[in-house]
Amino acid sequence: MTPHGATVHVPAPAVLMERRELTGDTSLIRIAPDPSATGWLSSYIPGQFIQLSVPGAGEIPVSLADMPRQNGIIELCIRRVGHVTDRLKALVPGNRLGVRGPFGVGFPVQRMKGSPVLLLAGGLGIAPLRSLLYYLVRNREEYGEITLLYGAKEIRSMLFRDELAELALRRKLRLYLTVDFAPQGPTGDVECAVGLLPDLLKGFRFEANRTYAAVCGPPAVYRCLASELEEAGVAPERILLSLERRMCCGIGRCCHCAVGQLLCCTDGPVFPLSVLRQIPEAL
Ligand SMILES: Cc1cc2nc3c(=O)[nH]c(=O)nc-3n(C[C@H](O)[C@H](O)[C@H](O)COP(=O)(O)OP(=O)(O)OC[C@H]3O[C@@H](n4cnc5c(N)ncnc54)[C@H](O)[C@@H]3O)c2cc1C
Ligand code: FES
Structure with missing residues (x-):
């Protein structure tokens, strides 16, 4: 129990600092949780989530969009879809x-050390995945090549395009972008393919037997991406999928968040394909 009574059951107070x-x-919002919460947040592993409560509306699970700052400030990227958002x-x-x-269980960043990482x-x-990406970039020397394949519906819905392009320019990562459609033809100043994410992966050459793949996106593409990765030679234990459940x-x-006999909130949300494969309807 903290000075504010915050526990895993009781939210710690926080203040909205900024919105972009x-x-x-x-x-993208920045919030400052009360210092009573920052002890827990310092243990954050990319892929874990928080429960964010909005007074008078309710509570939602949200991933951190970056590692927490030293001063405890956290960044969340939130899409408006319903009541709380x-x-x-x-x-x-x-x-x-x-x-x-x-x-929850995030990405196994310790086990991934020394290996190339492919983010999809x-x-x-x-x-x-942005919090994992920044974790890897900040600990660059401990990992192999870092590659991001990112697909969005169209160029204007592509998030963080400029900062990703800048990281690529600084050779912190290899970046490949794709959009489902580009009605106006060329996709602007950033090189970008037109097609679905699994199509982008199909043509991609990488050191599959040493690579860890981290996948997060709409459930519809998971099956397709997982089989492309396996076909390329990535072991199912190294294909890590972040699941979303109510x-x-x-x-x-x-x-509420059952995935077969497992729970998304405590056994996940990040699961290896080798585990999900045993659970009918998990993907
Ligand atoms: C581990 C985890 C991490 C998440 N991270 C993020 C994040 O970083 N950014 C973000 O914007 N959202 C994230 N979400 C999704 C977010 O929790 C939901 O969008 C939110 O709960 C919707 O609440 P609402 O009251 O606004 O919408 P509601 O009024 O409850 O629902 C609106 C619509 O969204 C659907 N929906 C609601 N919750 C979910 C859910 N959990 N999964 C799939 N569909 C849902 C409903 O079926 C409905 O169609 C995450 C969810 C999980 C489980
Ligand atoms: S959300 Fe309650 S058991 Fe997972």
Whole structure:
């Protein structure tokens, strides 16, 4: 129990510091949790999530979009889809929020050391993978080559395009982008293919037997990406998929997030393909 009574059950108070609109329905927000929460946040592993409460609206699971700052400030990339995220959109800097977490099993960053890492992000899946990407970039010498394949519907819905391009320019990562369609022809100043993410992966050459693949995106592409990766030679234990399920408690009590006999909130949200393969309907 902390000075504010915050526990895994009770949110720690937090303040909305800043909001940046990324697209018509998606914003990047910075929040400052009360120092009573920053002890937990310092243990954050990319791929884990927090439960964010919006007063008067409810609580939602959200991934961190970057590693927490030293001063405890965290960044979240949030798409407006319904009740809670709508209410969140109406908040302004200075408004109060609540934070529980971090929860769940993230990417096995210790085990991944020494290996090349291939990140595959579809749509909003770039948000959780951005925290892994920055973790890898900040610990660059401990990992092999870092590559990001990122697909979005169209160029204007592609998130973080400029900062990703800048990282690629500084040779921190190899970056390959694709959009489902480009009605206006050329895709602007960043080189970008036109096609689906699995198509981009099909033509991609990499050291498959040593690579860890981290995948996050719409459920529809998971099966396709997983079989492309396996066909290329990536072992199922090294194909790591971040699943999204409806959540309630976030701590393994309510069973809202069941994936077969497993729970997405405590056994995941990051699972190796070797585990998910045993569970019918997991993907
Ligand atoms: C581990 C995890 C990490 C997440 N990270 C992010 C993130 O970084 N950024 C972000 O914007 N969103 C993220 N989400 C999704 C986010 O939790 C939902 O968008 C949010 O709960 C919707 O709440 P709402 O009240 O606004 O929408 P609601 O009114 O509850 O629902 C609106 C629509 O969204 C669908 N929906 C609601 N919750 C989910 C869910 N968990 N999975 C799939 N569909 C859902 C509903 O079926 C409905 O169609 C994450 C979810 C999980 C489980
Ligand atoms: S959200 Fe309650 S058990 Fe997973």
